[in-house]
Structure formats: C-alpha cells, structure tokens
Amino acid sequence: MEEIVFIVIDDDELVINSLSKLIGKVFPHNQIKTEVNGIDASDIIKTETKPMIIISDLVMPGLNGLQVLKKVRSIESPVPSYFILLTGNSDKDSNLKALQQGADDFINKPFSVDDLIGKLRSAHRIQSLHIKQFEEKNNIETLKKELSEYRARMITMMQTVQRIKFPEMEKNMPRFRDMAQWIALEHGDVGGEEIENIATAASLCYVGRLNLPETVLKGSLLTDGLPKNETILTMPDFIRSFLASVKDIDDVIKILVHVYENFDGSGFPDKLKSWQIPLGSRIIRTILDFDEQIVLKKVTQPKAIEALEHENRRLYDFKLVTLLDQYFASTGNKEKPVRAKDITEGMMITRNIVTTSGMKIMGAGNAMTPDKIEKLHSIVNTDPVVGRIYIRV
Numbered sequence: 040m041e042e043i044v045f046i047v048i049d050d051d052e053l054v055i056n057s058l059s060k061l062i063g064k065v066f067p068h069n070q071i072k073t074e075v076n077g078i079d080a081s082d083i084i085k086t087e088t089k090p091m092i093i094i095s096d097l098v099m100p101g102l103n104g105l106q107v108l109k110k111v112r113s114i115e116s117p118v119p120s121y122f123i124l125l126t127g128n129s130d131k132d133s134n135l136k137a138l139q140q141g142a143d144d145f146i147n148k149p150f151s152v153d154d155l156i157g158k159l160r161s162a163h164r165i166q167s168l169h170i171k172q173f174e175e176k177n178n179i180e181t182l183k184k185e186l187s188e189y190r191a192r193m194i195t196m197m198q199t200v201q202r203i204k205f206p207e208m209e210k211n212m213p214r215f216r217d218m219a220q221w222i223a224l225e226h227g228d229v230g231g232e233e234i235e236n237i238a239t240a241a242s243l244c245y246v247g248r249l250n251l252p253e254t255v256l257k258g259s260l261l262t263d264g265l266p267k268n269e270t271i272l273t274m275p276d277f278i279r280s281f282l283a284s285v286k287d288i289d290d291v292i293k294i295l296v297h298v299y300e301n302f303d304g305s306g307f308p309d310k311l312k313s314w315q316i317p318l319g320s321r322i323i324r325t326i327l328d329f330d331e332q333i334v335l336k337k338v339t340q341p342k343a344i345e346a347l348e349h350e351n352r353r354l355y356d357f358k359l360v361t362l363l364d365q366y367f368a369s370t371g372n373k374e375k376p377v378r379a380k381d382i383t384e385g386m387m388i389t390r391n392i393v394t395t396s397g398m399k400i401m402g403a404g405n406a407m408t409p410d411k412i413e414k415l416h417s418i419v420n421t422d423p424v425v426g427r428i429y430i431r432v
Contacts, residue, residue, distance in 0.1 A: 043166050044087060045071045048080040048095040048107065049125065058094060058155075065156055066163060077102025081110045090119045090170055092162045094146075097126040097137075105140060112141040119169040121162045125150075186286060193285040198242055205245045215241040215326055221369065222322050222362045225426050229318065233290070237319035240294040244323050246281055247274035247295060259331055264301050264354045274299070275308040294319035298327070303353045313356075321356045325363055328354070340367060341403075352397070361393045361425045368429040376427035379419045382407055387431040394422040 045066070047058045055073045062071055070089075074080035078101040084093065093111065097104035104124050111120055124137050127148040134145050143165075144158055202208045219241035223234045248256060251270060260271050275296040282292050297311060297320040304312030325347065332343035344364045351357035368374040374389045384407055392401045392415070400418055405411065 044089045046093045047073045050099045077107040090166045092121045094123045201245050212242045225362050236290045240291045247278045250277040298324050301354050325359045358425045365426045374429045390429040393425045396422050
C-alpha cells in the first residue's frame with residue numbers, strides 16, 4: 040500500500056516537535072514533513088504526490104489555517120488529502136465554519152494525547168481506504184484495457200480468417216464499415232458504442248459463410264428473401280460458436296446472427312419483424328444485398344437501389360434503403376445536402392425524397408418549381424424527410 044505523508048504546519052516549534060514525535064511513535068512507517076508558515080506549507084502540499092494527512096494551526100503568519108485549507112481544496116489533484124485544523128477557539132460556530140469550508144476534522148488546543156491519537160488513527164484509516172479504492176479503480180481500469188486489447192486482437196484474427204476465405208473482403212471491409220457507420224449516424228438515436236458495434240459487425244459480416252460449402256457460396260444465399268437450402272440455416276449457430284471466444288462482443292454477435300431476418304418477419308433464425316430486428320442487422324442486410332446486386336447481377340448503383348426499394352417493408356427497412364442511397368450522394372462532390380426550408384426554384388433533386396412515414400414525395404431528377412416547393416413544405420411540416428435532401432451542385 041502507498042505510504043501516507045503527514046504534514047504538520049504550526050508557527051510554534053514546540054507544537055511541531057511534540058506532534059512529530061507523537062506521529063512518529065504511532066505511525067513509525069510514515070513520512071513526516073513540517074513547516075512553520077502557511078505559504079511554504081502550501082508549496083509543499085501543491086507538489087506532494089502521496090496521500091496526505093495535513094495538520095495545520097489556525098492562527099499563523101502569512102497564511103492562516105483556513106487560507107491554507109482553501110488553497111488545498113482548490114488544487115485539482117488525484118492525491119487525496121485529509122485536513123485537520125488545530126484551533127484554540129472552542130466556539131462551536133467557528134469549528135462548524137471550518138468544517139463547512141472543507142476541513143475534515145478539528146482539534147481544540149490544548150488537546151489531549153488520547154484525543155489526538157484517536158483522530159489521527161481515524162484520518163489514517165480513511166486515507167488508507169482512499170488508497171485502496173484508488174488501487175482497485177486502477178486495477179479495474181487495467182483489466183478493462185487488457186480486455187479491450189484482447190478483444191481487438193481477437194477481432195483482427197477473425198477478420199484475417201474471413202479475408203483468407205473471402206479475399207474480396209480486403210476491399211469490402213473498410214467500405215462496409217464506412218457505409219454502416221454513416222447510415223447509423225444519419226439514422227439518429229444511436230449511441231457511440233452501438234455505432235462501433237455496428238461497424239465491427241459490418242467488418243465481420245462474412246463470418247457466417249465460413250462454414251458453407253463452395254457450392255452454396257456460388258451465387259446468392261437467398262431466393263426471394265429465403266435461404267436457398269437448409270445449410271444456410273446453420274449460419275446463426277456457426278456465428279455464435281465461432282465468435283464465442285471473443286469476450287464482450289455479445290451485441291456484435293446479436294447483430295450478425297439476425298442479418299437475414301426479413302422486415303416482414305419471414306426471415307431467419309427467429310422470424311423477427313420490423314423494429315424487433317437489431318438496427319445493425321437491418322443496416323448490414325441492406326448493404327450486403329445492395330452489394331450483391333452490383334457484383335452478381337452487374338447492375339448500376341441506381342438500379343441496385345431501385346431493386347431494394349421494390350422490396351421495402353418486405354425485406355428491408357425503407358429508411359435504411361433511403362439512407363444508403365444518400366450515402367453515395369455524400370461521398371461525391373457533385374451533390375450537397377440542403378434543408379427543406381432552404382430549397383429554391385431551379386434546384387435539381389438528385390436523390391429520392393422519402394418521409395418518415397414512407398411516402399415518396401419526389402424522385403431524383405426533379406427540378407424544383409414553386410408548386411413543388413410548396414408541396415414539399417406542406418408535407419414535411421408534419422411528416423419529416425428521412426435523412427437529408429440532396430441537390431446537384
């Protein structure tokens with residue numbers, strides 16, 4: 040346990056000597072520092088790195104005991120200090136004032152040896168508890184750091200295994216992470232930890248496929264939103280077992296397990312529906328199926344978005360399909376987001392404008408006219424748009 044330092048401050052050398060001898064006898068293993076004035080004592084206290092028990096006289100030249108106390112309490116330091124004020128004033132109101140200003144205890148002069156020893160032992164016990172709490176807090180922080188580092192190493196290893204099996208993940212992983220994070224942020228009502236879990240899940244989104252034979256991996260895993268064979272149904276259990284050794288990623292596993300739930304409740308493994316499906320699962324499903332449209336069906340980006348829109352509310356959360364479309368607008372320099380109230384005549388809309396109720400107000404390619412602007416304003420006042428409105432720069 041870390042040593043506690045006693046600091047005795049008194050302008051009377053006799054008091055200092057008697058207190059020092061008493062402290063040395065009762066606490067032989069603790070360091071004792073002394074000062075005859077408050078100014079020098081404040082400098083010592085300011086630079087002390089060990090827990091302190093400060094015993095200060097009230098009446099001293101330079102700085103009095105209360106002024107020293109005020110300085111001690113104004114110092115921002117992780118080092119705990121216990122302040123005992125020595126006072127010749129037996130007036131209860133004065134002692135109460137000292138406690139209100141931050142003193143931990145007071146001793147009236149002349150003091151009895153037994154009373155002083157009792158108060159010093161109480162102070163020492165309290166400081167020892169502070170030290171123990173500080174050490175336990177440090178141990179917890181160390182364990183958290185070690186767990187976080189272990190978690191990061193294990194996730195990296197899982198990602199490496201995934202890349203070996205699926206080399207395309209080398210370029211897909213950062214892209215999927217970026218897309219998933221952006222969509223989660225734009226969706227709103229998502230905390231930082233949840234966004235990080237979604238991003239981590241996006242970087243591990245092929246893990247469930249590691250157990251599938253090559254014949255199954257050729258082409259799409261689903262037909263009309265349902266698994267094309269029974270083997271695919273084993274993916275959730277494989278994800279759980281494969282990632283079980285990674286501590287503290289239960290939320291990531293939950294996201295990955297439910298990626299193939301359909302928005303209408305017809306998916307697997309638990310036939311979750313709508314908001315019951317974790318947000319991260321809905322986001323990653325949208326990204327994976329969009330990517331499949333591009334890679335397997337060789338369609339353009341707008342056509343891929345259009346294909347997903349045809350399955351809104353059955354397979355996908357329409358808000359996330361809309362946000363995915365807007366993600367691509369945000370990555371270029373030919374489009375920019377504007378607020379509905381800032382739209383003016385002649386602006387060209389570049390992405391579909393969809394409201395939170397699912398109403399498509401306007402499609403991409405519309406040039407704004409006064410009538411269209413009036414219509415837009417009348418709707419969004421009660422039914423806000425999903426994400427943002429993008430126009431051509």
